[in-house]
Amino acid sequence: MAELVIRDLHVSVDGDEGPREILRGVDLTVRSGEVHAIMGPNGSGKSTLAYSVAGHPKYTVTSGTVTLDGEDVLAMSVDERAKAGLFLAMQYPVEVPGVTVSNFLRTAATAVRGEAPKLRAWMGEVKEAMGKLKVDQSFAQRNVNEGFSGGERKRHEILQMELLKPKIAVLDETDSGLDVDALKVVSEGVNRIHDEIGTGLLLITHTTRLLKLIPAEHVHVFVDGRIVASGGAELADKIDSEGYEAFVASEEAGAKA
């Protein structure tokens, strides 16, 4: 039973006019087996939360804590966080020229598992995971994300998640840029990993599109760098019909008060 606990997290980013605060006190707990969704308008800081938890050097944590099973995540390097069981499926995974998917996956699995997987078993494992995600076997010999379509990039992210078996996974706008069929394959993959190994999920999205395929029992509305409302699936339905306007307006009123 894993537990990611975020308490009063404040995060700044360096801009042209000095540091700018983007996260302004985030409180959130995600446990194994749970599915959380963070929904908010563009620019509300949702992705900053994802990247701050993963340890992107662009973001500076100014106060607050993040722990995984009691361990201080903020004291860990980026790779130590992954080894501890955190995973970030990125919205825009970068190309790594000259590094094949095959080499990348095996190096990552070796690092996360602490030992090199046995070659034959590993080949089978990769082949099976690729099959489930309807990824062509030739994928393994291509360079990481190089020339990948939007759908291929997202499937590649979920393939990594399947092989690295994280305790808690943050999925940043995984539905963006996917057509209906690709979205179906990707969401089935996420649901399968969640069901099989109980990975706790934090879905970051600004539409309810993904939530129709990956039902989230906890929905949080994110406005201006913090969670302004939390509830169940019904909150997503409310956003679907009414948009974020009511939340944004009340947050502005609150800020003035």
Place this chain on the structure above:
Amino acid sequence: MSVAHEERAIAVTVPKDKSEVISSFIPADFDVPTGREEEWRFTPLRRMKPLLTALPQNDGATVEIDGDPAVIGVDAAQGPIQPGEWLVPVDVVSALAWAGAADTTLITIPPKTDLENPVTVTITGTSTSYQKLRVTIEHDSSATVVINHQGTGQHAENIEVEVGARSQLKLVVIQDWDRDAVHLGRIHSHVGRDATLTQVVATFGGDLVRLVSTVDYDGPGGSAELLGAFFADAGQHLEHRLFVDHNEPHCRSNVVYKGALQGEHAHTVWIGDVLIRAKAVGTDTYEINRNLVLSDGARADSVPNLEIETGEVSGAGHASATGRFDDEQLFYLQARGIAADDARRMVVRGFFTEVLDQIPDADIRDRLWAAVDDEIGAVGSGVGS
């Protein structure tokens, strides 16, 4: 996070008429460079001063040849200058080296011969030297020739290469010099009808290395694949100048040079000149140089230039890009559990893959990968931080 992609493209005019270039075997025909000349403006002449005038000692290197005894030899004839059939010096250092080399190292592969094992020439510098090599592969043959440079001192060298009709030559030229060595080299390759030259230049060592590689063709159907990999550390000056003279129709050239730079005053220069002459219809040429800057204080100059005198080419293009190490790549790999040092190594190795994976001989490929790994190891933790 910001990825700086700089492009320095300064137009350099390749002389349209070859007679505009002074080419001569007589050193006195050349002015001693001052550093203001186009072809010398990047080179720190101060650091190669002994090579600008005739060397008092010109045998400060040993030459060892490992290969089939039937194809290797030394022409020890002294005395009068033997003009090269295809290589004519175009600068004073090359002319001095041609005139001053005591003998010529010869590698001659007879017609219709497929040489299974590579011929390896190892030149080990001790003080100052002139070298002259001639690699000839006659028609309908195939071979791999490796020329290794190692040791110390100041050296000037001419390598004349002739690829006979329908032959395939793989020529690998490695600069694995000690950190203080200076090497000025010229390689001229004359590619025969329907012949294929694959040339790999790998430069890792030395204080100053400046190599001029020129190619021309003997008839239609010739192909030249010119690959290069270089890695400059603090204070090193590594300069690669190429000139492909498409003087025959329906020939092909493909130039891929990749360089990494790390450390204060690491300096690389890549000049890629391609000339497609009026008679060279159906030419297919592409050249690219990419440089990966791993730290502040390093400088990469990259100047591609394409001059086309006929409208009837089948393809002609060039590209040059110099970029900083991409921290986003590092983050991505680290976010999958890969430690920073390993992630950095993967990215730099990945950068060189395009060139090194094309090296046909597994032993040579492994050796160059090991050299790249050594360089990455020496990079330390300054990268991407």
